[in-house]
Amino acid sequence: MQSITGSGLPNSHQALLKNQHLLSGRLALLGVASSHLLPELSVSGLAMSEHAGVFRALEHHESWQACFGYDDRALADNSYDSVVVFLPKARAELEMRLALARSLAVDNARLILVGEKKEGIAGAIKQLKATAPQASKVDSARHCQVWCAEAIESAPGFRVQDWLGWSRIECSGVSIDVAGLPGIFSQDGLDNGTRMLLETLAEQPVRADRLLDFACGSGIIGAWIQACQAARETPVASIDGVDVQSQAVICARETYQSNSATGTIFASDGLAGIDGLWPAIISNPPFHTGVKTDTSMTEQFLQDVKRHLQPGGELRLVANSFLPYEALIKRHVGRVERLREDGRFTVYRAFRGQ
Structure with missing residues (x-):
C-alpha cells in the first residue's frame, strides 16, 4: 500500500487508503472531497463529487470516470463491485447517497462508509444499518470510522427527482x-x-x-x-x-x-x-x-x-x-x-x- 504520510488529504480519505485492501473489482467513490485521493489508490473506477471545483479536478485523472453530483448520466445502475460512501455534512443527504450507492452496486457488492467522528459518523450508523443491517465497523483511523457491509442488495433506478x-x-x-x-x-x-x-x-x-x-x-x-x-x-x-x-x-x-x-x-x-x-x-x-x-x-x-x-x-x-x-x-x-x-x-x- 502506498504511503499516506503528509498527503494533505482529508481524514476520511486517509482512512480509506489505510483500508484499501477492502476495495476489489469495479470501484465507485461517492462524495470525493479531494482529487489527490485518486492517484493514491491501487484501483480505478468512478469518482463522484457534488462540488464543482473538485469535479473539475477529478476530470484530469484519465483512468477515472468523473461525475458531478447526483444526476450525472455516467452514474450507471448495477455496475460496481465496491462502493465507497464518504459521509456528507447533512444527515439527510446520507440517506440519498446510500440510495445512490445501492443503485450503482451489483448484487452482492461491498458497501463501505467512511466518516469523521466530528462529522457524526456514530449517529450515521443507524442509517447505514437501515440499508445494510449486516454492516460492521472494520477500523478506527485518522479520527474516522470505517464501516463495511458485505453482499448488499442492489436497488437500481435511483432518480434524484424522487428526492x-x-x-x-x-x-x-x-x-x-x-x-x-x-x-x-x-x-x-x-x-x-x-x-x-x-x-x-x-x-x-x-x-x-x-x-x-x-x-x-x-x-x-x-x-x-x-x-x-x-x-x-x-x-x-x-x-x-x-x-x-x-x-x-x-x-x-x-x-x-x-x-x-x-x-x-x-x-x-x-x-x-x-x-x-x-x-x-x-x-x-x-x-x-x-x-x-x-x-x-x-x-x-x-x-x-x-x-x-x-x-x-x-x-x-x-x-x-x-x-x-x-x-x-x-x-x-x-x-x-x-x-x-x-x-x-x-x-x-x-x-x-x-
Whole structure:
C-alpha cells in the first residue's frame, strides 16, 4: 500500500487508503472531497463529487470516470463491485447517497462508509444499518470510522427527482415555488438574509435587463425577481445563476422551470469558471462566520465580481453585518452604500466605476 504520510488529504480519505485492501473489482467513490485521493489508490473506477471545483479536478485523472453530483448520466445502475460512501455534512443527504450507492452496486457488492467522528459518523450508523443491517465497523483511523457491509442488495433506478421537495415562499406579496434537496442551504424556507435582500429589491429594483445571481442556491432570488417584475407588469429581466453545489444547480433549474423563469444556471467554483459580463450581479454569498474572520474569500469574490460586472453596473448583496464588507466593496468595485441593516444583516449596493 502506498504511503499516506503528509498527503494533505482529508481524514476520511486517509482512512480509506489505510483500508484499501477492502476495495476489489469495479470501484465507485461517492462524495470525493479531494482529487489527490485518486492517484493514491491501487484501483480505478468512478469518482463522484457534488462540488464543482473538485469535479473539475477529478476530470484530469484519465483512468477515472468523473461525475458531478447526483444526476450525472455516467452514474450507471448495477455496475460496481465496491462502493465507497464518504459521509456528507447533512444527515439527510446520507440517506440519498446510500440510495445512490445501492443503485450503482451489483448484487452482492461491498458497501463501505467512511466518516469523521466530528462529522457524526456514530449517529450515521443507524442509517447505514437501515440499508445494510449486516454492516460492521472494520477500523478506527485518522479520527474516522470505517464501516463495511458485505453482499448488499442492489436497488437500481435511483432518480434524484424522487428526492425533490417543494415549498412555497412569499416575500413582499410575491410567492414562488422552490425546489429543495437534502444538503442544500436553507432547504426549509427563506432565510432572513435573503428575505432582507428581496425586500430591498422590491423597494429599490435593480435596473438591468440581465442579472447574475452568484451562489444562487435553489434559485429563489432569480425566480422571485422575475415573478415580482411580472406581477408589477414591468419588463422581466433574464437572470443567470451560478453555484458550486450539484444539489443547488439541480434545484435552481427545477425552481426556474416551475416558475417559468428565464436564465442559465451554471455550475462553477466561484466566478473564475464562467465567462461573460452582466449589467448587475446580486448575491447572498456563503461566507463562513466565526470568532476569527478571514476576508480572503470575500476579497477573491469581489475581485472576480469586478471582472464580470459592466462599467457602471450594480452589485447588490446581503451579508452578516460584522463582516468588513463595506471597505472591501469600495476598494474592489466602487462607491458603496448600505440600503438596510438590522444588526444581523446588511444589504449593500455598489456601482462599478467606469
